[in-house]
Amino acid sequence: MPNIISIKNLSKTYASGFRALKGINLDIKRGEIFALLGPNGAGKTTLIGITCGILQPTGGSVTVDGHDIINDFRAARSLIGLVPQELHTDAFESVWATVNFSRGLFNKPKNPAYVEKILRSLSLWDKKDSRIMTLSGGMKRRVLIAKALSHEPQVLFLDEPTAGVDVELRKDMWQVVRELRDAGVTIILTTHYIEEAQDMADRVGIINKGEIILVEEKAELMHKLGKKHLTLYLQQKLDVLPPALAAHALTLSPDGTELIFSYDTQAERTGVTRMLAAVGDAGIRFKDLQTQQSSLEDIFVGLVSDRS
Amino acid sequence: MNFRAIQAIYYFEMSRTARTIWQSIVSPVLSTSLYFVVFGAAIGSRITEIEGIAYGAFIVPGLIMLTLLTQSTMNASFGIYFPRFTGTIYEILSAPISGIEIACGYVGAAATKSIILGLIILATSWIFVPLHIAHPFWMLTYLVLTAVTFSLLGFIIGIWAEGFEQLQIIPLLIITPLTFLGGTFYSIGVLPPFWQKIALFNPVVYLISGFRWSFFEVADVGHGISIAMTLLFLVICLAAVWWIFRTGYKLKK
CATH class of the missing domain: 3.30.70 (Alpha-Beta Plaits)
Structure with a gap:
């Protein structure tokens, strides 16, 4: 499988002097589910932030389907959907408005049928006219996923998608993730729940203190060390x-x-x-x-x- | 150009305005009407004409400018500061959209709102005083240029601010005093010569003077200088916005 994301020698030092990433090299294969594991502060969110354009790298490069994330940012970002770790939502907007807003930001023409399909698959359809502030935490998480999927991305980043989410929703969410993978979407997820990586991932990467310390096929890893x-x-x-x-x-x-x-x-x-x-x-x-x-x-x- | 993204941000901001219509439209119109009642009708009736214009009419362009400047700055600064505060800015930053396009969406919406407000206040003032607009084209030009320039300034403040207090500091401590001292309620000509010179360092003097000229053909400074100063200020703000997105200042760590 060819690589869809290629990270070369990526480093990030924050203004405080904290070195969050120390020369990361990582390739993500097209169509896989890649689980990135690591303790708090290991650099998972920084890595995702740089790839998605939210943070500026200190050194190194990232390409998404061959497009450099800085020089060719429009093409690179068009391919990516991001579900952030924190529940950042526009409290006063309706679910329908916020998902369509995301689609517009990514330069996609209106497509109510597609947005309806996403909302239905995330059990959000009957909440489409609700203001986001009236939704529960789990529902807000679904809204963020719907926003990330609104522009039909080829790569989906899920930064700790199941933190604070109940079992039922977690199951639904993994069902959606499997369907996306079957549709050819590459998925990169970070999680604290190692069972999830064990259940879902094709490959596992472990990051600690800004360094990738292991990348392995999950089956191989389990076999080798199991x-x-x-x-x-x-x-x-x-x-x-x-x-x-x-x-x-x-x-x-x-x-x-x-x-x-x-x-x-x-x-x-x-x-x-x-x-x-x-x-x-x-x-x-x-x-x-x-x-x-x-x-x-x-x-x-x-x-x-x-x-x- | 990602026009759909500009449109998405523009509509998002305009729907925010529609949602908060009391705060965004009704309240500035009411407070301006109060100025008319107090300064125009009550006190103004005892003030003689200024340069041949009834005092009530004389203050109309200044009052419109006062609203235009404060509302443009407040709106645009809040528009970009709020997503920074709530964290929803992540989506704008990760979208395939350039800094200039982001600014177009936010500044365009803030300027539109101010222009609508300015026109409503103009219409309201007709109830209180008889008005004649000598140069409607230039009146609209000043209105649009000022709204855009100060929305850009607001946008810059919204990116610079680290809290709600800082967000308010520049509009309250700098723009409001400059507007009051910039000839909203009087002609610069009534000041002692020394203060007239000092007043020329106040950029708002040029805006009000030019705007008032478009109504009554009466001005503190030449119309050409007014337009040039307005454009200069616009260019400075544009350069600052360009620099912000080039460096990622306060937006990207």
Whole structure:
């Protein structure tokens, strides 16, 4: 897949001297859902702000479908829809007026049928004449999404779209995102909810302290780092691992009360049955057991804490 | 040019005006009418004619200018400051629209509103005093040029301001005094010679003088100088707006 966004050596230093981005290189493929993860203050919003034209870069370049965001800003920005993190809305405007206003700003002719389609897909149609100030937070979020989609963008930035949004709306929203992806729209989202990236993304990028520390296919990442651990809570403390169990991938916890077995869920034979039989043969009794899969969250926390 | 974007901003601003009709149209018209009642009818009846013009009529161009200057500045500054304050400016900045186009939308709407106000006040003044407009073309030219220039100034203030107080400071502390001292209620000729010279540093003197000339062919300074000064001020404001968008001053961090 060719790249739709290409970020080269992008840096940003704010007037305060804070270096928000330190030479970012990142390519976004056409048609993918890319999840950008990172702790607060990592530079996610700065990266999006520069790409969309809200912030000025200190150095480096960004192109959107081959158009430079500064020299060819009209072509670049026409392709992008942005849903900001904060709920910035025109309180006194109606939903219908504000979505059509956005469409006009992006130089698109009026198209009531298309705007109606967007509002219906976001369950906003029956609110179209309501003033935005009368809407709930979740509804305002939908309005911002409708505004971002009003000009039929090819790239959609969702900056923490599900912050403060209830489960029902979150489901609806992801349904809309999937439909957009199926229609060929490239989606870049930032989120704190790692499960969302895990569910939705094709690729995952992790940013920390203004640097991209990892970009990987999500499936690959999960596979590479996705080990499973089976913990046996022992009835009686062990001082050492019995030699009969040495052939199995078992480790004894430092306090001697747990046996931990690591295995690869993708493997043809995980060795769980044989290990449990061997433990039984060795006369070890356990009171409970638990399995744990390393999630994107573990991977993320591991990576971020390694670098800090 | 992204004409649809200019149109979108223009309509957005005009619908804001329509929504706040009491504040934006009715209240300035009422306060100007009060000036007519107090200075024109009540006090003015005891003032002799100024340069052959009844005092009530003499102050009409000055009062229209007073409204034009304050309303243009207030409107345009609020128009651009409010999206900065609420954060909705993000959308304007991320849209495929140039700085000049953004300014056209906001300034165009603010100027339109002031011109409408100016014309309403002119019509209202006809109720109070008999009026004759000697040069309607020049009257309209001054009206439009002044509305546009001061809307540009307001736009600059709206971008510069860091709070609602700063937003009000320039209109209240600079523009209103300059207008009152610029000959709204009197001819510069009545001042002592020294203060007449000082008054010539007040740009509003040229606006009021030119505007009054278009009504009564009576002026404190030559009509040519008035038009030249008005255009000069327009060019200065345009240059400032151009610089703001070139550098992203206060708009883009």
